[in-house]
Amino acid sequence: MKKAISAAAAFVMASAMAATAFAAPADEERNTEITTQIEPTYTIVVPADTAVDFNATTTDFGAVELVAAQIDPSFAVNVTLDASGTLKNSADASKTIAYSVESEDGKYTTAAYHTAGEKTDLTINIAQSQWDEAFAGDYSDTVTFTIEYAAEA
Amino acid sequence: MKKSIVILALCIGTMPLSIAAQAADRQTEVTFSADPSYTVIIPEKVVLQKTLDPTGTVTYENDEQSVSVEKVRIGSEESLMITLTSDYHLDVDGTMYYSLPYTVRAGDKAVTADDDLVAVYSTKQEKQETPLYFAAEDPVFAGTYTDTVVFNISIKQELI
Numbered sequence: 490m491k492k493a494i495s496a497a498a499a500f501v502m503a504s505a506m507a508a509t510a511f512a513a514p515a516d517e518e519r520n521t522e523i524t525t526q527i528e529p530t531y532t533i534v535v536p537a538d539t540a541v542d543f544n545a546t547t548t549d550f551g552a553v554e555l556v557a558a559q560i561d562p563s564f565a566v567n568v569t570l571d572a573s574g575t576l577k578n579s580a581d582a583s584k585t586i587a588y589s590v591e592s593e594d595g596k597y598t599t600a601a602y603h604t605a606g607e608k609t610d611l612t613i614n615i616a617q618s619q620w621d622e623a624f625a626g627d628y629s630d631t632v633t634f635t636i637e638y639a640a641e642a
Numbered sequence: 643m644k645k646s647i648v649i650l651a652l653c654i655g656t657m658p659l660s661i662a663a664q665a666a667d668r669q670t671e672v673t674f675s676a677d678p679s680y681t682v683i684i685p686e687k688v689v690l691q692k693t694l695d696p697t698g699t700v701t702y703e704n705d706e707q708s709v710s711v712e713k714v715r716i717g718s719e720e721s722l723m724i725t726l727t728s729d730y731h732l733d734v735d736g737t738m739y740y741s742l743p744y745t746v747r748a749g750d751k752a753v754t755a756d757d758d759l760v761a762v763y764s765t766k767q768e769k770q771e772t773p774l775y776f777a778a779e780d781p782v783f784a785g786t787y788t789d790t791v792v793f794n795i796s797i798k799q800e801l802i
Contacts, residue, residue, distance in 0.1 A: 494797060518795040519682070523744065523776060523791060525690035525702045528786035561785045562737035604782070 522545040531566050533602065535613060541576075541588075544620050547612050550590060552601065553634065554608035560638065565601040569635040576615075576628035584624045588615045590632065601641065611641040680714040680722055680763075684793045688776050690744070700780040702744075709748070709793065710771035711763045716797055718765065725758040725794045732778060732787035741788050744778035760793070764801070 519612035538553035553568050560566065570590060590597050592609045600609050682709040690702035714722055726748075731741040745752040748760040749772050752755065 495716070516794060517682075519684050519793045519795070521688060521791050521793060522788060523684050523688045523690065523785065524734065524788045525778065526786050527692075527702075527781060527784045534693045559780070559784045562734060562740060564784075 491517060496550050497619040519535075527559060529560045529564065529638060531560055531638070532556045533566055533568065533636055535568070535636075537615065541613055541615065542619075545615070546617055546620075547614055550611040550613045552608045552610045553597075553602075555602035555605055558603070558605045561601065561640075564638065564642055565603050567637045567639060569603050569637070570597055570632060570637065572632040573630055576630045578624060579627040579629065581624075583624070584626065584628075586615060586619045586623050586628050588613055588630070590620070643698050660692050666784055668743050676715060678716045678720075678797060680716065681712050682722075682724065682793075682795050683712075684724075685709070685774065688774075690776060690778055690787075696699075701777055702780070703775070703777045705773070705775045707758060707774045707776070708767050709774060710769055712769040713767055714763050714770070715767075716765050717799075719799065719801055720764075721798045721801055722763040723796050723798050724760040724762075725796075726753050727758065727794060728755075728789065728791040730755065730789075732789045734781070734783055734785040737783070738739045740783060741779075742778050742781040744776060744789070747775040747777075748772050758794075 532555070534552070534554045534556055536553070539548065539550050541548045557567055558566065572590055573589055574589060575585040590598075591612055591614050597609065597611055602608075685707040688704050688707050690704050693701050693703045695701070709724055711722060711724075716722055726746060727748070730745065731743055733741050751757075752760070753760055760771075760774075763770050778787075
């Protein structure tokens with residue numbers, strides 16, 4: 490009988506120690522990363538072919554417009570205009586009429602666009618003196634708009 | 643005759659001892675401690691994918707993740723609670739002035755800064771799972787957007 494009592498006492502002590510050693514676990518935290526990658530996209534519109542009326546000193550040339558854009562922060566869509574500045578006679582290229590492409594800020598050469606809706610209205614300007622001195626005939630020139638997506642300095 | 647007397651005397655002598663032994667009250671306490679235990683599985687990474695709905699609206703979503711638990715063994719009056727800590731904004735590389743808000747849903751329940759509860763579980767050996775849904779609108783800027791959320795796991799001393 491003594492042996493049995495001793496065993497029971499030992500069992501209770503062991504149980505009490507176990508309960509102390511394995512208390513409820515502390516609060517835990519686990520991290521999860523949320524991510525997404527969005528590729529840059531944009532749509533830019535440049536002026537179409539435009540006919541200039543005789544003697545018109547200012548002709549609407551449409552606009553350069555960023556109509557849709559999802560670009561990286563600190564990036565821009567840069568548009569650069571390359572124009573010779575002279576309309577050439579189709580029969581004799583040595584006969585020219587000087588012109589310029591201008592925005593409200595003056596001669597248009599380059600501009601940076603960032604958000605959809607940004608645009609620059611353009612005009613083709615020919616001085617009256619150029620008209621006055623021009624030979625008869627058809628004149629034309631081709632301008633090039635270069636579009637570049639780049640980080641801003 | 644002498645032999646019989648001896649036997650009787652022995653019987654008498656042992657009887658009080660037997661009676662004393664039957665009257666004694668002895669109790670044995672049997673205890674067992676089952677430690678709280680559980681396995682919680684949360685997403686390591688959630689990648690939002692571009693989604694285009696029939697109206698042409700672009701969103702970025704992920705509905706393929708879940709939080710689950712299994713082999714949950716807690717007290718009968720306890721709950722295993724999982725909450726979420728987040729600022730609910732994805733930061734984009736290269737700028738500090740723009741971030742993309744996003745939403746989190748756990749099952750049919752919106753998880754927000756004001757109501758951060760994701761799920762509550764009770765004791766059950768089988769797997770218990772709560773689907774997660776992350777969504778963001780189409781951002782202004784391109785780029786890599788990231789955020790880190792924290793899942794908090796705790797045992798509450800009450801049934802929730």
